[in-house]
Amino acid sequence: MVPTLKGRWATRILLFLWIGVPITFLFSLFVAGPDSARLPLIGLRYDILPFQILSLLLIVGLILDPVYFYIQQFRWERDWPFAFQFFFSIIEFVIVLGLVWWGVLDFSRPRADLHSSESYFLYTLHFAFVFIPSFIAVLGFIQIFMIRWRFKSGEWGRM
Amino acid sequence: MVKFPILLDIYQRGEGPLKRVERISLPEAGDYAIGRVGDNQIVLDTPEVSKHHAWLLVREDGIAVSDRGSTNRTYIGDSEVDTSPWDGALPVRIAQFEIHLVPQTSAGETRVNVAQENATRAVSSNATPSAPAAPAPRGQSIEVALNAPSAPNETRFPRNIFKGEIVSAQEIKASEFFAGETTYITVGAGLGSFVWADHLRIFGVSTGEIRAIGDAVVPYANYQRLCRNSQIPPHERLRSNSLSTPDNIWGFPGYASRETWKDLKEFRFSGLKHIFQVFGEASLAQTFTPRSGEVFKSIDKEAERIGWREMFVAGRVLGIRKTNDERYAVAYRVPEDEARAGVRERVMIGKFLHISTGYPATRFTEDLQAFKARFPEEARVFNAYENHEVVYRNLQSNPAPATVVVRGRGIVASRIIQRLYEERAKNKGITIVHQMRNPIGKNEGYRYKRAQRYVYNHIENQAFNWPKACWGGQLLRETERASPEERVKIYEALGGTTTADRRDWRNIIQLGLGDGWYKPVFGHFETLELVKTDQGPKIQMKLKAQRNQPPVEVVADYVLDCTGLIGDISHSPLLRDLAETYKLPRTLGVGGGKIGGIFVTPDFEISALRNGNGRAYAAGQITLGGPQPGVDTFLGMQYSALRSVDHMAVLGAPHLSLFGPLRSFSQWIRWCTNATP
Numbered sequence: 001m002v003p004t005l006k007g008r009w010a011t012r013i014l015l016f017l018w019i020g021v022p023i024t025f026l027f028s029l030f031v032a033g034p035d036s037a038r039l040p041l042i043g044l045r046y047d048i049l050p051f052q053i054l055s056l057l058l059i060v061g062l063i064l065d066p067v068y069f070y071i072q073q074f075r076w077e078r079d080w081p082f083a084f085q086f087f088f089s090i091i092e093f094v095i096v097l098g099l100v101w102w103g104v105l106d107f108s109r110p111r112a113d114l115h116s117s118e119s120y121f122l123y124t125l126h127f128a129f130v131f132i133p134s135f136i137a138v139l140g141f142i143q144i145f146m147i148r149w150r151f152k153s154g155e156w157g158r159m
Numbered sequence: 160m161v162k163f164p165i166l167l168d169i170y171q172r173g174e175g176p177l178k179r180v181e182r183i184s185l186p187e188a189g190d191y192a193i194g195r196v197g198d199n200q201i202v203l204d205t206p207e208v209s210k211h212h213a214w215l216l217v218r219e220d221g222i223a224v225s226d227r228g229s230t231n232r233t234y235i236g237d238s239e240v241d242t243s244p245w246d247g248a249l250p251v252r253i254a255q256f257e258i259h260l261v262p263q264t265s266a267g268e269t270r271v272n273v274a275q276e277n278a279t280r281a282v283s284s285n286a287t288p289s290a291p292a293a294p295a296p297r298g299q300s301i302e303v304a305l306n307a308p309s310a311p312n313e314t315r316f317p318r319n320i321f322k323g324e325i326v327s328a329q330e331i332k333a334s335e336f337f338a339g340e341t342t343y344i345t346v347g348a349g350l351g352s353f354v355w356a357d358h359l360r361i362f363g364v365s366t367g368e369i370r371a372i373g374d375a376v377v378p379y380a381n382y383q384r385l386c387r388n389s390q391i392p393p394h395e396r397l398r399s400n401s402l403s404t405p406d407n408i409w410g411f412p413g414y415a416s417r418e419t420w421k422d423l424k425e426f427r428f429s430g431l432k433h434i435f436q437v438f439g440e441a442s443l444a445q446t447f448t449p450r451s452g453e454v455f456k457s458i459d460k461e462a463e464r465i466g467w468r469e470m471f472v473a474g475r476v477l478g479i480r481k482t483n484d485e486r487y488a489v490a491y492r493v494p495e496d497e498a499r500a501g502v503r504e505r506v507m508i509g510k511f512l513h514i515s516t517g518y519p520a521t522r523f524t525e526d527l528q529a530f531k532a533r534f535p536e537e538a539r540v541f542n543a544y545e546n547h548e549v550v551y552r553n554l555q556s557n558p559a560p561a562t563v564v565v566r567g568r569g570i571v572a573s574r575i576i577q578r579l580y581e582e583r584a585k586n587k588g589i590t591i592v593h594q595m596r597n598p599i600g601k602n603e604g605y606r607y608k609r610a611q612r613y614v615y616n617h618i619e620n621q622a623f624n625w626p627k628a629c630w631g632g633q634l635l636r637e638t639e640r641a642s643p644e645e646r647v648k649i650y651e652a653l654g655g656t657t658t659a660d661r662r663d664w665r666n667i668i669q670l671g672l673g674d675g676w677y678k679p680v681f682g683h684f685e686t687l688e689l690v691k692t693d694q695g696p697k698i699q700m701k702l703k704a705q706r707n708q709p710p711v712e713v714v715a716d717y718v719l720d721c722t723g724l725i726g727d728i729s730h731s732p733l734l735r736d737l738a739e740t741y742k743l744p745r746t747l748g749v750g751g752g753k754i755g756g757i758f759v760t761p762d763f764e765i766s767a768l769r770n771g772n773g774r775a776y777a778a779g780q781i782t783l784g785g786p787q788p789g790v791d792t793f794l795g796m797q798y799s800a801l802r803s804v805d806h807m808a809v810l811g812a813p814h815l816s817l818f819g820p821l822r823s824f825s826q827w828i829r830w831c832t833n834a835t836p
Contacts, residue, residue: 002632076610076621078628083439139437140402140411144827145820147409148805150402151631151798158817159762159805 001080001138003072007154008065014142014156015134016058023133024054027126049114050126052105056096057127064092086135093127161219163187166261168535169203170250176538176549177257191215193253194227207231207254210495215251215258222260224251226732228316228492228503230374230475236528237520237725241732249532259535316504317478317490324740328482328508336490336506338472341370342813344489344509346476346733348373349381350793351515351779353458354405355800357465360836361408361826362804363816366466370507372491376471378462379455381517385724386451389543390574393452398570398623398659401437401447403630403794405454406461409827410797413437414449414457445662446622454793464833473497474505479512479737485771487512511807512768512775514737514757518791519730521545522723524566530687530698530718537689539698543571543721550717551582559694560588564713567721568595568618569656573664575719576677580667583676591671592713593679594702607652613660616668617679621657629653629788630798639761639786647747650788680711690714726780726791728756734781743767746784755784762806763799774810776803 003011025046032045039046068088072078097120099105105114113119142149148159164184170177183201185191192199194211201215209229216223225242226233233240236249245251247260320326320334331337343359345352348371356369375381391397401413412420415433422430436447462468474491482488489512492503521544523531530540541547554561563579565572576591583589595617604612604619613620628634638649658664671677682702690699698718702711728734728745737743738757744767746755759782760766768775778799780791789795808815816822829836 002628002630002634004633004636007632072633073609076607076612077441077626078610078633079441079626081440081442082437083443086438140409140413140416143409143411145824147818147823148801150410151635151801153628153632153636158809159802 001082001085001154002078003069003080003154005066005069007152008069009062010156011138011142011149011154012058012061012065015137016054019134019137020054020058020130023130024050024126027129031122031126048108049105052108053096053100053123053126054130056099056104057092057130060092060095060099064088064095082135082139085138089131089135093124093131097123161188161217161221165217165222168259168261169201170257170259170535172255172257177535179536180256182261185215185217188217188219191217203253203256205254205256208256212253213251215245221245222247228475228477229253230492230494232475234520236532237523238730239519239732241736249528250535257535259532316492317506320506321478321480321488321490324481325483326480326488328484328486328488331482331488331506331508334506335502336504338505338507340486340508342368342509343370343511343513344487344507345369345371345513345515346373346479346489347371347514347516347779348375348378348471349515349517349779350378350405350458351517351796351799352513353378353462353467354408354793354796355513355515355776355778355804356467356470357406357461358408358800358804359815360465361830362808362814362818363836364814366469368814369470370472370509371467371470372472372474372476372489372507374473374475376468376473377459378467379458383451383455385544388546389571389721390578391451393455394450395574396448397451397454399448399454399793400623400627401433401449403792403797404457405793405796406457407830408797408801409823409830410794411827414453415447417457418449418453441622446659448659460833464830465836472507476516476733478733479514480740481768481770481773482508485773486510487768487770487773487775510773511812512773513778513803514734514765514775514781515778515796516731516734516781518724518726518780519728519734520725522720522725524720524722526684526687527566527718527720530689534689537696539716540718541720543567543575543719544724547719550719551578554579554582554589555585558586558588560590561586561716562590562592562714564592564594564698564700564715564718565721566594566718567656567723568593568658569721569723570658571723572721573618573658573661575721576667576671577664580671589676591677592715593677594684594713595679595681596683597705598679598681605652605655607649612655612657615660615665616672617681619655619657620660622659623789624657624792625788626653630792630794635787638788643747643758646784650784653788680713681705682708682711685710687718724780726756726783728781731781737768741767746782748784756780756782756790757785759785761786761802763803764806772810774807774812776806778803 028046028050032047036045036047164186167183168179169181171180193201193213195208196210211227212229213227213233214225222245224245231254234252250257250259345355352371356371359369401415402410404410415437419430419433433447436444440446474493476491478490480488486508488506488508490506521542523542527540538549565575579591599614599617601614604614638646682705684700685703686701688699689696698715700713704710744758746758748755757777759777763776765775765777782790808817
């Protein structure tokens with residue numbers, strides 16, 4: 001990949017909307033307990049926590065993107081190998097876990113719910129469900145729908 | 160002033176060295192026709208020579224060469240010529256023949272030469288019958304016939320119909336040359352044209368609306384020849400990325416995953432390494448590059464899918480003009496077997512024009528050119544892009560010690576060194592002298608802003624021709640937005656000759672340095688002489704002294720010049736005529752001041768050729784120095800094709816869709832199932 005800063009942000013938001021949100025929605029139905037809120041009209045129970053985690057991932061990513069772009073400036077090719085993308089995605093998740101452990105989400109529900117080992121397992125499972133398809137999309141699947149994406153440094157739209 | 164008689168040596172290039180087949184003398188001024196059939200004064204009888212190939216115009220004050228619209232063209236040295244004065248410094252090349260002017264040092268000496276040459280035959284520009292030459296087998300013979308010349312037509316096609324800047328479409332349609340009209344015409348029919356036509360087809364245009372005019376129906380014919388000569392046989396890997404796929408406009412699946420898939424189907428799990436290469440590219444694993452044979456096969460398949468044969472028109476494009484109805488007229492000459500009542504000239508009219516004619520010539524550094532011209536029979540000096548198998552054959556068949564000078568530090572030099580290394584398995588006496596302009600220290604690689612290029616063994620390493628971000632990242636953005644002057648600076652900072660960081664190549668260098676059969680030398684060669692030694696003739700080269708260094712002298716058996724191809728568009732008569740007629744702006748050449756390619760907008764439009772609603776675009780090497788650095792690469796051609804096709808789609812060009820996500824996806828499914836677009 002050869003993203004620019006704008007392209008990094010654009011691709012991140014694209015993946016958030018088209019992969020992150022739908023998968024998180026399904027995951028939130030799966031983890032919903034008997035006390036969870038109900039969806040209007042359909043009445044299915046869902047959990048808001050996966051959406052909070054996904055949003056944290058997005059925010060951490062958007063903040064780290066300028067750092068990645070700065071690192072790119074020291075690379076002759078101005079590229080970002082897939083291996084880097086893979087590695088730093090995991091770093092981002094670890095940062096999110098740290099934030100949760102530190103208590104950023106404590107306002108939303110009892111600490112015991114957020115910090116049980118079962119919860120941390122579910123965070124990781126959720127991350128894997130979102131991360132794996134996102135990474136595969138970046139490897140080339142995006143191009144099937146967006147032929148100009150690779151020439152536009154990761155931005156959407158026409159040339 | 161020309162002294163008569165003029166002596167010409169005609170050499171023929173076979174598999175081995177050039178062989179002199181004839182010495183002829185021209186006794187007086189006149190027009191001498193060169194061609195395959197008997198009504199020429201100089202008959203070169205092989206199928207590659209056209210029936211009436213060229214004129215040799217001999218005057219009291221000089222000689223000129225004029226091509227007569229031949230299929231395989233006429234060259235002086237490496238430059239294709241239409242009509243050009245000829246001073247004899249470089250030979251005239253026609254198919255596998257070379258015509259050398261015998262130097263007119265002094266009258267006496269010339270006479271001695273003549274006397275020594277029993278084979279010298281006088282050629283008269285007047286009709287003076289002489290005994291016919293002994294018949295030689297067809298395909299090899301050269302005859303000098305003595306017929307009366309006819310004057311060359313001053314108003315040759317297409318100048319007889321292309322008089323001004325704008326030509327009348329009505330007149331062309333009424334003429335015998337008219338070959339039809341279409342919407343999209345691409346000139347060149349090489350890879351640039353193919354990728355452009357592929358985009359058009361997938362964006363919705365039918366085959367009937369597209370025509371690709373060029374020499375060979377196989378779009379990669381020229382590229383494949385260059386690959387083969389520069390030692391990339393089908394199983395060797397190109398310097399190209401997995402996602403640079405001229406057969407697939409999406410770049411997915413790339414060549415790496417296809418190769419992995421092929422391996423897995425045959426239970427070769429080692430194939431997974433290609434995927435890992437893409438994943439870990441550059442940092443964890445060596446960059447993946449596809450095998451040339453696989454790329455060619457994939458292009459064949461795509462050509463079949465999009466109906467390339469229906470769109471292809473065999474012909475050599477001679478001229479292009481704007482028409483008075485906001486279109487373009489393309490004049491070309493079809494091969495002899497497609498002549499209509501003896502007429503081979505055609506003009507086709509189209510609304511949207513695309514020009515992608517590629518590299519006009521291979522480059523020979525001047526000293527090597529001069530050496531070749533002086534010693535045409537010595538098959539010792541080659542451009543790496545020429546067929547030079549004879550060198551490897553001789554190295555094998557004659558297991559004596561031999562020194563090969565490899566000049567240049569690019570990727571081709573690396574490949575040639577690899578090939579010589581392979582030959583060393585059979586002939587341990589091969590020594591490689593690697594001539595480079597100057598040494599480059601570990602920390603002396605090119606710099607651009609905060610980054611610096613890696614250097615190994617005085618050679619800068621880079622995965623591809625340009626840094627990766629030149630094809631769609633930060634560096635593409637920067638060049639696209641820069642002014643022409645700023646672009647030159649960016650190109651100078653990013654360019655330079657590089658090779659790929661391949662482990663096997665490094666090992667070869669390490670081995671060679673250790674065992675002493677590989678030696679880098681630095682500097683320009685000052686002199687190049689043929690010397691007689693006990694082991695036969697050798698090439699003696701003297702290098703200009705470097706600072707604080709004694710001058711170096713090398714005695715070599717072969718010199719392989721790996722300094723590349725020439726991209727100067729003035730080597731192509733078609734482009735020179737086009738640039739002169741419409742005063743096309745040119746890009747600034749790298750190195751300051753020198754003229755570069757045709758100036759195009761970021762949409763690859765040649766804006767100076769805009770004709771009302773008609774649009775003209777260019778792609779490939781001829782746009783060098785423009786908005787995108789890697790124009791002569793697979794991915795660069797995909798980019799320029801996408802830009803220009805998108806540009807036409809926005810203008811509302813017929814049957815071009817805007818190609819949004821849904822159409823893109825459905826067309827991709829069609830590609831995967833090998834269904835027509």
